Each structure stands twice: as C-alpha cells, then as structure tokens.
Amino acid sequence: MVKESKPTGGLEWRINVPNGTTSKVLVPESKSHFRVWNGLRGLIVGFMSRIWKFFEKAWSLAVREPKKAIHGLKVGMALSLVSLFYYIRPLYNGVGGNAMWAVMTVVVAFEYTVGATLCKCVNRATGTFLAGALGLGVHWIANQSGEKFEPIILQVSVFLFAAAATFSRFIPSIKARFDYGAMIFILTFSLVSVSGYRVDKLFELAHHRLSTIAIGTSLCILTVMLFCPVWAGNELHYLITNNMEKLAASLDGCVVEYFGINANVNAKGEDSDKVLLGYKCVLNSKATEEVMANFARWEPAHGRFNFRHPWNEYLKVGAFLRKCAYCIETLTVSTNSDTEAPHILKKHFSKFCISLSSSSSDVLKELAVIMNTMTKSTKIDLMVHEMNNAVQELQGALKSLSKETIIGDSKNGIEEGNKSSTVVPLMEIVPIVYISTLLIEIAARIEKSVEEVNELANKAEFEQESTKKSKQSQNQQNPNQPSQGNQEDLTMKTLQKV
Amino acid sequence: MVKESKPTGGLEWRINVPNGTTSKVLVPESKSHFRVWNGLRGLIVGFMSRIWKFFEKAWSLAVREPKKAIHGLKVGMALSLVSLFYYIRPLYNGVGGNAMWAVMTVVVAFEYTVGATLCKCVNRATGTFLAGALGLGVHWIANQSGEKFEPIILQVSVFLFAAAATFSRFIPSIKARFDYGAMIFILTFSLVSVSGYRVDKLFELAHHRLSTIAIGTSLCILTVMLFCPVWAGNELHYLITNNMEKLAASLDGCVVEYFGINANVNAKGEDSDKVLLGYKCVLNSKATEEVMANFARWEPAHGRFNFRHPWNEYLKVGAFLRKCAYCIETLTVSTNSDTEAPHILKKHFSKFCISLSSSSSDVLKELAVIMNTMTKSTKIDLMVHEMNNAVQELQGALKSLSKETIIGDSKNGIEEGNKSSTVVPLMEIVPIVYISTLLIEIAARIEKSVEEVNELANKAEFEQESTKKSKQSQNQQNPNQPSQGNQEDLTMKTLQKV
Numbered sequence: 001m002v003k004e005s006k007p008t009g010g011l012e013w014r015i016n017v018p019n020g021t022t023s024k025v026l027v028p029e030s031k032s033h034f035r036v037w038n039g040l041r042g043l044i045v046g047f048m049s050r051i052w053k054f055f056e057k058a059w060s061l062a063v064r065e066p067k068k069a070i071h072g073l074k075v076g077m078a079l080s081l082v083s084l085f086y087y088i089r090p091l092y093n094g095v096g097g098n099a100m101w102a103v104m105t106v107v108v109a110f111e112y113t114v115g116a117t118l119c120k121c122v123n124r125a126t127g128t129f130l131a132g133a134l135g136l137g138v139h140w141i142a143n144q145s146g147e148k149f150e151p152i153i154l155q156v157s158v159f160l161f162a163a164a165a166t167f168s169r170f171i172p173s174i175k176a177r178f179d180y181g182a183m184i185f186i187l188t189f190s191l192v193s194v195s196g197y198r199v200d201k202l203f204e205l206a207h208h209r210l211s212t213i214a215i216g217t218s219l220c221i222l223t224v225m226l227f228c229p230v231w232a233g234n235e236l237h238y239l240i241t242n243n244m245e246k247l248a249a250s251l252d253g254c255v256v257e258y259f260g261i262n263a264n265v266n267a268k269g270e271d272s273d274k275v276l277l278g279y280k281c282v283l284n285s286k287a288t289e290e291v292m293a294n295f296a297r298w299e300p301a302h303g304r305f306n307f308r309h310p311w312n313e314y315l316k317v318g319a320f321l322r323k324c325a326y327c328i329e330t331l332t333v334s335t336n337s338d339t340e341a342p343h344i345l346k347k348h349f350s351k352f353c354i355s356l357s358s359s360s361s362d363v364l365k366e367l368a369v370i371m372n373t374m375t376k377s378t379k380i381d382l383m384v385h386e387m388n389n390a391v392q393e394l395q396g397a398l399k400s401l402s403k404e405t406i407i408g409d410s411k412n413g414i415e416e417g418n419k420s421s422t423v424v425p426l427m428e429i430v431p432i433v434y435i436s437t438l439l440i441e442i443a444a445r446i447e448k449s450v451e452e453v454n455e456l457a458n459k460a461e462f463e464q465e466s467t468k469k470s471k472q473s474q475n476q477q478n479p480n481q482p483s484q485g486n487q488e489d490l491t492m493k494t495l496q497k498v
Numbered sequence: 499m500v501k502e503s504k505p506t507g508g509l510e511w512r513i514n515v516p517n518g519t520t521s522k523v524l525v526p527e528s529k530s531h532f533r534v535w536n537g538l539r540g541l542i543v544g545f546m547s548r549i550w551k552f553f554e555k556a557w558s559l560a561v562r563e564p565k566k567a568i569h570g571l572k573v574g575m576a577l578s579l580v581s582l583f584y585y586i587r588p589l590y591n592g593v594g595g596n597a598m599w600a601v602m603t604v605v606v607a608f609e610y611t612v613g614a615t616l617c618k619c620v621n622r623a624t625g626t627f628l629a630g631a632l633g634l635g636v637h638w639i640a641n642q643s644g645e646k647f648e649p650i651i652l653q654v655s656v657f658l659f660a661a662a663a664t665f666s667r668f669i670p671s672i673k674a675r676f677d678y679g680a681m682i683f684i685l686t687f688s689l690v691s692v693s694g695y696r697v698d699k700l701f702e703l704a705h706h707r708l709s710t711i712a713i714g715t716s717l718c719i720l721t722v723m724l725f726c727p728v729w730a731g732n733e734l735h736y737l738i739t740n741n742m743e744k745l746a747a748s749l750d751g752c753v754v755e756y757f758g759i760n761a762n763v764n765a766k767g768e769d770s771d772k773v774l775l776g777y778k779c780v781l782n783s784k785a786t787e788e789v790m791a792n793f794a795r796w797e798p799a800h801g802r803f804n805f806r807h808p809w810n811e812y813l814k815v816g817a818f819l820r821k822c823a824y825c826i827e828t829l830t831v832s833t834n835s836d837t838e839a840p841h842i843l844k845k846h847f848s849k850f851c852i853s854l855s856s857s858s859s860d861v862l863k864e865l866a867v868i869m870n871t872m873t874k875s876t877k878i879d880l881m882v883h884e885m886n887n888a889v890q891e892l893q894g895a896l897k898s899l900s901k902e903t904i905i906g907d908s909k910n911g912i913e914e915g916n917k918s919s920t921v922v923p924l925m926e927i928v929p930i931v932y933i934s935t936l937l938i939e940i941a942a943r944i945e946k947s948v949e950e951v952n953e954l955a956n957k958a959e960f961e962q963e964s965t966k967k968s969k970q971s972q973n974q975q976n977p978n979q980p981s982q983g984n985q986e987d988l989t990m991k992t993l994q995k996v
Binding site: 054057058061062065068069071072073075076077079080083086087099100103104107108151154155158159160162163164165166167168170171173183186187190191194195283286287322323326329330333334398431433434437438441 | 552559563569571584597606653656657658660662663665668669685688692693781820821824827828831832928931932935936939
C-alpha cells in the first residue's frame with residue numbers, strides 16, 4: 001500500500017484507489033497560492049538564469065576577443081559623430097533631412113575589418129553614383145516622351161535593370177567583389193527613377209543624397225582606420241599561421257599519444273583534447289579564408305603588408321594546409337580505433353614514427369615562424385631534408401620488417417633455419433603499415449605546403465634571414481639608429497597578442 | 499646582316515647599326531594613323547571580347563540554373579509592383595514619400611530562398627518595431643529632461659544601444675538567427691531617436707514607416723512564395739542527397755580506375771575527371787549546409803516537409819558525409835601516387851577492393867534513394883550487411899596474403915621447402931594494404947552515415963516502404979482515387995529536375 005503523505009509542504013501524493021473513491025489531499029487555500037507563486041518564481045528564475053547565461057557568454061566572448069567589444073564601441077562612436085549633423089544647427093541646415101542617409105550609411109557600411117568597410121563604402125558610393133546617373137538619364141528620357149508613357153518607361157526600366165542586376169549577383173566574379181554594390185545599384189536606381197515621378201527637384205535630391213553618403217562613408221573609413229583598426233589582411237595572415245601551429249600540435253599529439261609516450265604531451269585532459277582536435281579548425285576554414293582574402297585586397301598598405309600583397313597565395317597555402325588536415329583527420333581516427341598493433345611492433349616503430357611526426361611538425365612550426373617573422377628561413381631546407389630522411393628511415397623500417405620479423409600466417413608459424421625471429425601475422429602489421437603510410441603521405445603534403453610558402457615568400461618579398469641579421473648587427477654597432485629588427489619583433493609580438 | 503624590309507604594309511624593321519647611324523624606316527603619315535587606329539581597335543576589341551565573355555558566362559549560368567534567372571525576374575516584378583505606390587494617386591496619397599521604405603524593404607529583404615526572405619522580413623519587422631518603440635521611449639524621456647540634456651541623453655543612448663547591439667551580432671546564437679534584426683534595430687533606433695530631435699510628428703512618422711515596411715515585407719513574402727518558390731529546405735535536402743551520389747560516384751570511379759578496369763567507368767575524359775572529383779564539393783559544403791538549415795527553420799510546411807522538419811539532423815548527416823569525403827580524398831591521392839603495387843597483387847586484390855567499393859557506393863546510392871523518396875528502405879540493412887561481408891572478405895584476403903605469397907625481403911628471396919610461392923617484398927604490398935585499410939575505414943564511416951540517416955528517417959517520420967507499397971496497390975485497386983505514390987514519384991522527379 002502507498003501511504004498518503006502528510007501535507008508537510010514537501011512532496012504530495014494523490015492516489016486513485018481501485019474501488020473508485022479518489023483520495024484527496026486537502027490543501028489549504030494559501031497553499032495553492034503558494035504553489036502558483038512557486039511556479040511563477042520558477043519561470044522567472046529560469047528566464048533570469050537564461051538571460052544571465054547569455055550575458056556570461058557575451059562577457060566571456062568580450063574577454064576572449066576584446067577587439068570585438070571595441071568594434072561595438074567604434075560603431076557607437078561613429079553613430080554619435082554622425083548624429084551631430086542633427087544636433088548642430090549649421091550642419092543640419094546644410095544637409096537637412098538627408099542626414100538620415102549619412103546615419104544609414106554608417107550603420108550599414110561599418111564593418112569589423114578595414115577591408116570589409118572599404119569594400120562596402122566603395123561599393124555603396126559607386127553603386128549610388130552609377131545608379132543615380134542612370135536613373136536621372138532614364139527619368140529625362142521618360143520626361144520627354146509625354147505624360148502617358150512616363151510611368152510605363154519608368155516601370156519597364158526598373159523591371160529590366162533590377163532583374164539584370166539581381167541576376168548579376170549570382171555570377172561568381174561579381175558576387176565576390178561587387179555584391180553589395182549591385183544591391184545598392186538596384187536600390188538607388190529604383191528610388192531615383194520611381195520617386196522622380198513625384199519629386200520636382202530630383203537633381204538636387206540626388207546631389208544631397210550623394211553628398212550625405214559621402215559624409216557617411218568618409219566617417220566610417222576614418223573611424224575604422226584610426227581607432228584600433230582590424231585589418232582583414234592581418235587576420236588572414238594570423239589565421240594561416242595559427243592553422244600551421246594547430247596542425248603541428250595535432251600531428252605531434254596524436255602520434256605521441258598512439259605510441260603511448262604520454263609524458264611528452266605538454267597538456268593533459270581537456271586541454272590535451274583541444275590540442276589534438278586543433279586540426280578540425282583547419283578543415284572548415286576555406287570560407288573564412290576566402291572572405292578575408294577578398295577584403296584584404298581592398299586594404300591599403302598597412303604594417304608589414306604592401307598594397308599589392310599576394311593575398312591569393314595565402315589561399316593556396318591554406319588549401320595545402322587543409323589537405324594536410326584531411327590526412328591528419330584520417331590519422332587521428334585510425335590511431336583511436338580498436339585494432340591495436342602488437343606491442344612489439346609498436347615499440348619497434350614508435351622511434352621511426354615519432355621521429356617522422358616530430359620532424360614534420362617541426363617543419364610546420366618553422367613555416368609558422370617564417371610567416372610570423374616574414375623572413376625567409378635558412379633552416380627550412382635542412383628541416384625538409386631531415387623530414388625526408390625520417391620518411392626514408394620509416395620506409396627502411398617497413399622494408400626491414402621482413403628481415404627482423406617474418407610475417408607468417410600465425411604467431412606459432414615457421415621459423416627459418418638460420419635466423420631466430422618473431423613471427424607476427426600479417427593482419428597485425430596492417431595498422432602500423434597504415435599509420436606509417438599516412439604519416440609519409442602527410443610529410444609529402446607538408447613538403448608541398450613548404451613549396452607554396454616559398455612561392456608566397458618570393459612574391460611577397462620576404463626578407464632573407466642573413467640580410468636581417470646583418471642589419472641587426474649594424475644596428476647594434478650604431479645604437480642610435482632605430483632598430484628595425486626589434487621593431488619587426490615588436491610588430492610580431494603585437495600580432496601574436498592580437 | 500639584317501635586310502631592311504620594304505614598306506609593304508606587313509612587318510617593318512628598325513635597325514641600329516653598330517657605327518651609330520640609325521636606319522630609318524620611312525612611314526607615310528597615313529600609316530601612323532593606321533597604327534594608332536589599329537591599337538585602338540585592338541583595345542576596343544579586347545574590351546568587347548571581355549564583355550562578350552562575361553555575357554556568355556552569365557548566359558551559361560542562366561541556362562544551367564534557370565531558377566536564378568527567374569529570381570531576377572521576381573525581384574523586378576516585386577519592385578514594379580511596389581512602385582505602383584508612386585504611380586497610383588490614391589496609393590501615393592496614403593503613404594506619401596514614405597513609399598521609399600517599401601521600395602527599400604523589397605530591395606533589401608527579397609532573397610533567393612523563401613526561408614531567407616522570411617528570416618529577413620521577420621527580422622526587419624521585429625527590429626524596426628522594437629527599436630521604434632524604444633526610440634520613442636528614449637525620446638520621451640529626453641524630452642522631459644529639458645532642452646539642455648535632450649541631445650546628451652539621445653547621444654548617450656544611441657552610443658550605448660548601438661555598441662551593445664553591434665557586439666551582440668558577434669554572439670553565435672544571435673549571429674545565426676538575428677544578425678539582420680540587430681542591424682535594423684541599430685538603424686531604426688538611431689534614426690528615430692536622432693531625427694526625433696528635429697521632427698515634430700515623430701509618432702506619425704514612425705507609424706508611417708512601420709506601415710510601409712509592412713507593405714514591403716508582405717509584398718516580398720507573397721512574391722517569393724507564390725511565383726516559382728525556391729525553398730531553402732528543399733535545397734538542403736537536395737544538396738545532401740546530391741552529395742551522397744557524388745561520393746558514391748567518386749569512390750567507385752577512383753577504385754575502378756586504380757585497378758585498371760576502365761571499361762566499367764561510364765564517362766571518360768573530362769567528364770570522368772568531374773565524376774572522380776565530385777567529392778571535392780562535399781569537402782567544403784559545411785558553410786552552405788549551415789546557412790540552408792538556418793533558413794529552412796523559418797519556412798512553413800511545404801511539399802514533403804513539415805514545419806518542424808528536423809533540419810538539424812541534415813547537418814549531422816552532412817558532417818558524416820564530409821568525414822567520408824576526407825577519407826576519399828586521401829584514397830584518391832594515394833591511388834594517383836607513383837608507388838604502384840606489383841601487378842600480381844593488384845590483380846589478386848582488385849576483386850575484393852572493387853567488391854567493397856561497389857557495395858559501399860551502393861549503400862551511399864541507396865541512402866540517396868531513401869532521401870529522395872523519403873521512404874525507409876528495407877534493403878539498406880541487407881546492403882550494409884553485404885558491405886560488411888565485403889570488408890571481412892578484404893580482411894580475409896589481407897590475412898591470406900601470407901599464405902599465398904610469402905613476404906620476404908627481396909623478390910629473389912627464400913623459397914620454402916614444401917610450398918612454391920611467389921615472394922614479394924613487404925614494401926610492395928604497402929600500397930595495397932594502405933588502400934585496403936582506407937576502403938575499410940570508408941566503409942566504417944558510411945555505416946555511421948547510415949545510422950545517422952536512419953535517425954533522420956525516424957525523426958522526420960519517413961514512410962515505411964511496405965506501407966507505401968500497400969498504399970500503391972490499394973490505389974491500383976481503386977484507380978479513381980488519386981495515386982499518392984505516383985504523386986510522390988512526380989514530386990521526386992520535380993525535385994530531381996530542380
């Protein structure tokens with residue numbers, strides 16, 4: 001039997017007993033109020049805790065990437081500045097209600113990176129100008145052809161130009177660079193040609209609108225470039241460099257973990273997992289890289305980058321890094337699989353595999369250093385050579401497998417007369433052969449990345465390490481001159497902090 | 499000696515002879531004009547040919563994806579419709595110059611897919627409403643606090659709200675769904691609170707603006723949904739299905755090509771390359787899938803999809819397909835590498851590898867059929883079973899390698915007393931072991947994809963094949979009833995055409 005609970009304010013039971021009489025829990029009226037209140041409180045607390053969590057998330061984002069919080073402040077500042085056109089009488093008299101367009105431009109065109117802002121501003125200005133001119137032209141033609149035909153000509157022109165411009169936004173070359181411009185073209189053309197039907201001083205209106213947009217865009221560009229600028233080029237450069245380091249860490253960590261030498265892994269637990277899974281960021285970085293490279297092209301010379309810095313080469317390097325990441329993904333999964341190689345084989349191969357993986361990741365790390373310092377490395381060729389040696393050693397180990405351990409069909413298989421050797425079934429060497437071949441493949445892909453980085457270094461005219469050192473020593477002899485090397489180091493540190 | 503050419507209107511030579519006297523080619527004046535004309539013509543022809551190529555590209559895009567051209571026409575139509583607010587006197591009297599906002603809404607919010615349009619429209623309407631209400635509130639407070647403090651309060655509120663809303667756009671959950679809404683919030687709030695300083699009938703202005711935006715958004719939604727609608731959900735469904743087919747074709751093609759049975763590949767040359775490289779589309783489809791799934795959530799029930807169709811499951815299926823693609827990428831590269839396995843081994847393994855790859859690709863094709871018909875398949879379990887059998891056969895072949903061909907350290911190595919067997923060095927079996935293991939890994943990943951598709955089929959309540967068949971036979975018995983099966987087939991065909 002189930003006991004009826006006493007109304008203690010804790011759990012309450014309502015029981016239907018088999019004979020049909022329903023047991024009732026008598027609840028005083030104040031109690032039911034209390035229950036409603038409890039439910040309400042639960043809802044409110046739940047809602048508040050969700051909001052609290054949201055703010056916590058926002059706060060942690062702001063702490064992790066203060067640049068993003070600063071971007072918010074920059075937008076606020078730009079809007080406050082542009083709203084002065086309303087508050088200060090002489091400014092307002094100049095532009096009047098059209099100041100709205102300046103505000104709108106700031107809201108719409110102010111982007112996170114300098115390149116994106118420039119791209120949007122140029123697109124907005126060009127699109128507005130072209131469409132405005134075309135709109136005035138069409139308006140003039142429509143005006144000449146009599147009152148009856150005017151709305152028809154205007155309608156047809158809006159239909160045709162809007163359809164053509166909208167479709168052009170699907171063409172990849174237009175989409176990549178002038179997507180926003182095409183939209184603004186449609187917007188301005190429709191507004192000018194359609195509202196021209198009701199507005200008399202159309203030319204004045206167009207002129208005012210263009211000048212307020214010019215005010216808005218210049219304010220945007222100034223704010224985004226002068227206060228803590230975030231350069232798309234810089235971000236792309238940092239992203240690629242970071243990806244190299246992540247791949248190196250993942251590769252190293254995964255091989256070391258497989259061969260059970262956990263002591264060498266710096267981080268443990270969650271952090272170690274994070275390091276091992278670093279390659280996942282590289283797998284899906286294509287879209288970001290393309291957007292960044294696209295915006296970087298709009299940026300003027302800044303920091304260590306010239307105006308015509310070969311941003312396209314970054315995309316190629318990124319593509320090769322992604323290819324490495326695909327292989328590392330396969331490697332990670334295979335090292336985590338259940339089929340284990342026999343201990344003796346693992347021990348035998350660990351030396352070669354770890355040597356190859358560490359020399360491979362050293363090459364990746366050196367590539368990251370090359371990118372970071374923007375200096376051609378004298379060591380890289382030697383390191384690639386070392387990596388290739390490690391590849392050959394691993395291949396040698398695979399070849400010599402048959403010498404040291406004859407592969408028979410069972411562990412208790414044949415023993416050759418003159419050699420006493422362990423016999424391991426072929427199936428058991430498969431994981432080792434597989435992992436070794438993957439490592440060799442990764443090394444080959446890394447070598448291609450090195451070629452691509454060299455190509456980038458040539459096109460971007462990275463300095464020679466020797467030239468840099470001699471400059472540094474010159475600077476040490478003439479301590480009064482500003483040290484270029486140190487400056488560069490400083491820039492590098494700033495970049496790393498960024 | 500170089501001969502001076504006669505002025506024949508063809509090639510002309512100008513030679514500096516060593517003693518300093520310069521030989522002159524006498525060109526009649528008309529000729530130099532001709533040359534300038536030629537240069538100009540070259541420039542114009544080059545320019546025209548570039549434009550021509552651009553139009554050719556656009557035309558081929560329109561032919562390949564007519565939906566995109568239709569989208570252009572739809573935008574043109576919506577703009578023509580909304581511009582009637584200017585041309586028709588009673589309509590214009592109703593909204594006046596605010597009709598501009600309706601035009602602007604159509605240009606900005608009309609997107610390619612229904613989901614994207616709905617998302618933008620809802621965001622625009624909500625953002626405008628919230629910001630308008632808040633702006634009016636702030637305006638009232640500022641109004642109460644005296645002429646001196648009014649601009650200060652307005653400025654500070656614009657700064658704070660704009661900064662907060664801009665920053666919120668970086669928070670992933672906001673960015674995914676309300677990015678546009680946040681932008682519109684900033685825009686409207688700034689406009690209302692700032693222009694409120696100069697405009698007297700602010701409430702009327704806000705009301706007009708909101709009503710014109712409502713007109714614009716409803717026009718957008720009607721046009722996008724009624725004329726050849728493109729559903730983001732449909733596109734996502736088709737994308738995933740298509741990716742399955744592409745992976746199947748790549749996997750099949752690559753293995754068959756490696757084992758040299760080219761006769762089985764349907765397409766040759768460029769087309770064959772295109773088929774083989776189909777997996778590349780899958781590698782980078784993550785961003786597209788996420789965007790599509792995000793928009794699909796906004797869409798009402800349409801075609802075979804309910805309102806709460808489990809779009810998230812598509813992302814999971816997509817992720818597993820991408821994992822297959824990573825492996826296929828590694829496989830493709832390894833089958834194209836220089837290190838070839840010896841002919842005898844290749845021949846021995848071709849049977850097993852092709853059997854595994856074809857059963858794997860069959861599973862993928864069946865998954866595509868499941869998705870296409872939205873019917874649970876009774877065959878799929880059998881096919882997975884077959885695939886697993888093929889895996890075991892391949893593993894068996896690997897095991898039996900040592901029985902049939904003893905692996906020694908050279909081709910001329912030892913021969914065992916009682917067995918006459920070919921001796922192949924271990925290094926030469928490495929490629930086969932590697933490719934086989936990759937194939938086994940791909941099969942494992944495909945099996946996980948099958949599980950995920952089953953999960954999707956359960957959540958989306960796909961029909962049972964048997965139920966469907968019985969319904970079909972019922973329909974055949976009552977031929978007067980509309981055939982649901984046929985209808986479904988028709989939808990499928992339409993989908994495939996799309």
